Amino acid sequence: MHPAHDCQHLLGDLSLYLDGAASAGLCAEIERHLADCENCRVVVDTLRKTVHLVRDLPAPQLTTSARERLYKSLDLAEFLTAKP
Amino acid sequence: MTDIDERALVERLQAGDKSACAQCVELHSPGVYRLALRLLNDEAEAEDVVQETFLNAFRAIGSFQWRAGLNTWLYRIAYNAALMRLRRKPLNVTVELPSDDGETLATPRELFDWCCLPERDLESAEARAELEHAIRALPEKLRAVFVLRELEDLSTEQAAEALGISPENVKTRLHRARLWLRERLAGYFSEMAAAGKEA
Ligand SMILES: [Zn+2]
Secondary structure, three states: OOOHHHHHHHHOOHHHHHOOOOOHHHHHHHHHHHHOOHHHHHHHHHHHHHHHHHHOOOOOOOOHHHHHHHHHHOOOHHHHHHOO | OOHHHHHHHHHHHHOOOHHHHHHHHHHHHHHHHHHHHHHHOOHHHHHHHHHHHHHHHHHHHHHOOOOOOHHHHHHHHHHHHHHHHHHHOOHHHOOOOOOOOOOOOOOOOOOOOOOOOOHHHHOOHHHHHHHHHHHHHOOHHHHHHHHHHHHOOOOHHHHHHHHOOOHHHHHHHHHHHHHHHHHHHHHHHHHHHHHHHHO
16 A cells, blocks of 8 residues: 555646656656555546547538638638649 | 648748648648637637637738747747737636646645546547536636646647746646546546445
8 A cells, every 4th residue: 555645746747658758757756656456446547548538539620612612711712722 | 740741831822822821721720729719718719719829820921930840830820819818708617616726736635546447438529528527617727728738738848838837837737637627527436436336
């Protein structure tokens, strides 16, 4: 059982860890902690999954008519036919 | 677009070349629209912000300074335009006011491990809708950072430049946004799993 302050202490660095931006020392510290803290393991795994799901979301797009309005408002209507 | 291409584009924009304007809109309006829509949650208003962004950008292109690239500069203009609209909105437009303003690093409460749920549950239309809903409800301060870093793929430095905050601030806000969304998703998936067991 790990003291809760370790969990709290590492919590702020988990994004760095997930993004591969943590120093080697910090990585080692986090991994040591994860090896015997089930709660933090769940947080890290679900945080990673959250990031994946977010990146998989379909991106909203300007509709064709909105794009037409945009070009017209910028006085660029003559370039509208150039691309679909 | 390479750095050299982009510098050439900026020079043509500065010379008032209309085909350069069209090229710039073609390249950057999708990203500007996505940011505006995520900030305002309103298609018509997001559309207006895109228009404003390019109008302002073409007007101000003479003073464009090469710090973080054209798209970062455009995101900055769009962010400020969206922010002005957000300030004008009456508060009661917000569907829910999260008690967490995003300033504190909340201790994770939901410890249900939903990673191993089947893909069809994780990627269901309902789960997506829940995630979209959660992003819409993200505290405003976190949302802009989240969109630029996570969805628009800006670097920490670019996002800092676009939002006028420090890189350190970008890092902590991105992390808080992720934790915040994780919490929401964990709540959703644990309820879903519990309902599944009852069924
Ligand atoms: Zn822990």
